[in-house]
Amino acid sequence: xxxxxxxxxxxxxxxxxxxxxxxxxxxxxxxxxxxxxxxxxxxxxxxxxxxxxxxxxxxxxxxxxxxxxxxxxxxxxxxxxxxxxxxxxxxxxxxxxxxxxxxxxxxxxxxxxxxxxxxxxxxxxxxxxxxxxxxxxxxxxxxxxxxxxxxxxxxxxxxxxxxxxxxxxxxxxxxxxxxxxxxxxxxxxxxxxxxxxxxxxxxxxxxxxxxxxxxxxxxxxxxxxxxxxxxxxxxxxxxxxxxxxxxxxxxxxxxxxxxxxxxxxxxxxxxxxxxxxxxxx
Numbered sequence: 001x002x003x004x005x006x007x008x009x010x011x012x013x014x015x016x017x018x019x020x021x022x023x024x025x026x027x028x029x030x031x032x033x034x035x036x037x038x039x040x041x042x043x044x045x046x047x048x049x050x051x052x053x054x055x056x057x058x059x060x061x062x063x064x065x066x067x068x069x070x071x072x073x074x075x076x077x078x079x080x081x082x083x084x085x086x087x088x089x090x091x092x093x094x095x096x097x098x099x100x101x102x103x104x105x106x107x108x109x110x111x112x113x114x115x116x117x118x119x120x121x122x123x124x125x126x127x128x129x130x131x132x133x134x135x136x137x138x139x140x141x142x143x144x145x146x147x148x149x150x151x152x153x154x155x156x157x158x159x160x161x162x163x164x165x166x167x168x169x170x171x172x173x174x175x176x177x178x179x180x181x182x183x184x185x186x187x188x189x190x191x192x193x194x195x196x197x198x199x200x201x202x203x204x205x206x207x208x209x210x211x212x213x214x215x216x217x218x219x220x221x222x223x224x225x226x227x228x229x230x231x232x233x234x235x236x237x238x239x240x241x242x243x244x245x246x247x248x249x250x251x252x253x254x255x256x257x258x259x260x261x262x263x264x265x266x267x268x269x270x271x272x273x274x275x276x277x278x279x280x281x
Contacts, residue, residue, distance in 0.1 A: 005054075006045050006066070007032065007045060007073075008073045008077070009032045009035040010035055010043025010044060010077065011035070012036075013035060020032070023049060024251050025049055025101055025251030026099060027099030028251045031044065031046070042256040043256050045076070046251050046253050049250060051066065051227070051249075052227050056230075060227075060228065073254075077094075077254075085115055085215055086115060086119070086214075088123045092115060094115055094254055094255065095111070095254070096253070096254050097110045097226065097252070097255070098110070098226045098251070100230075100248060100251070101248055102242070104238055104239075107234050109226055111221075111226075112144060112257065113137045114141065114145075114218045114219050114222055115219070116137060116138045117213045124137075132189045135189055138192075142199045142203065145218065146202075146203045147163065148222075149225040151206070153221075153225035156207060164207060168199050171202060172195060175195055223252050227249075
C-alpha cells in the first residue's frame with residue numbers, strides 16, 4: 001500500500017486530527033481539528049513531515065507518487081471552494097506555508113497568492129471587481145516567490161543589499177517617490193501594472209529565469225521551497241537554540257487564500273484565546 005503523504009481538510013471534514021502534530025505539524029493538525037469542529041476553515045491540504053524527510057533523503061527531489069496525491073487533494077479543495085486552480089474565469093488562489101510540530105515563528109518560508117498568472121488575472125478582476133487588489137496581489141506573489149523560491153531555495157547568495165526582494169522594494173520606493181506618494185496604498189492600478197513589469201525584469205536579470213506563468217509550476221515551486229527552508233540558516237540556528245531535532249522536518253500547508261488587501265475594510269491578523277506568555281484567559 002502506498003504511503004499517504006497528503007491529508008485534506010475543509011468543508012467540515014478532515015483526514016487528520018489535532019493529535020497528529022508529529023505527522024502534520026502543529027498548524028496542519030490544528031487546521032484539521034478546527035475543520036472537524038465545523039469552524040469555517042478555508043479548504044486545503046497538508047503534506048506531511050515525513051515527506052520533508054523523504055525529500056531530503058532523495059537529494060531534494062519529490063517522489064512521483066506525491067503528484068497524484070496532491071492533484072487529488074487539490075481537486076477536493078476546488079470542489080469545496082467552488083473555484084478551480086488555474087481557471088481563467090473562476091480562479092482559485094492558494095497559499096503555501098510551513099508547519100513544524102513545534103512553532104518556529106518567522107524561521108521558515110511562506111508564499112501567498114499562488115495561481116495568479118496572465119490567464120487568471122482577468123478572471124480575478126472580473127470576479128472581485130477590484131483591479132487594484134488583483135494587481136497588488138500579483139506584485140506580492142512575485143516579490144515572495146522570487147525571494148523564497150527562485151533565489152533562496154535555488155541557493156543563490158546575492159551581494160549584500162542586492163537580493164531580488166531588496167531590488168523590488170527599491171523599485172517600489174522609487175516609483176512612490178517619483179509620484180509623490182507616501183504609502184503603498186497610494187499606488188494606482190496603472191502604477192501596479194508598471195511595477196509588475198519592472199519586477200519581471202528584475203527577476204530575469206537577478207536569477208536568470210523568467211517568473212513562472214504556470215499555476216502548477218508556482219505551486220510545486222512553493223512546496224519545494226518550504227521543505228528546503230527547514231534547512232535554511234535561520235531555521236538551523238533557531239533549532240540549535242531551542243533544542244529542536246533536525247530530523248523532525250516540517251509539513252507544508254497548502255490552503256485556499258484569504259485576503260487582507262482588498263480595501264479599507266479588509267484585514268488579516270492573529271488572535272489568541274489565552275495570553276501566550278502566562279496562559280491566562
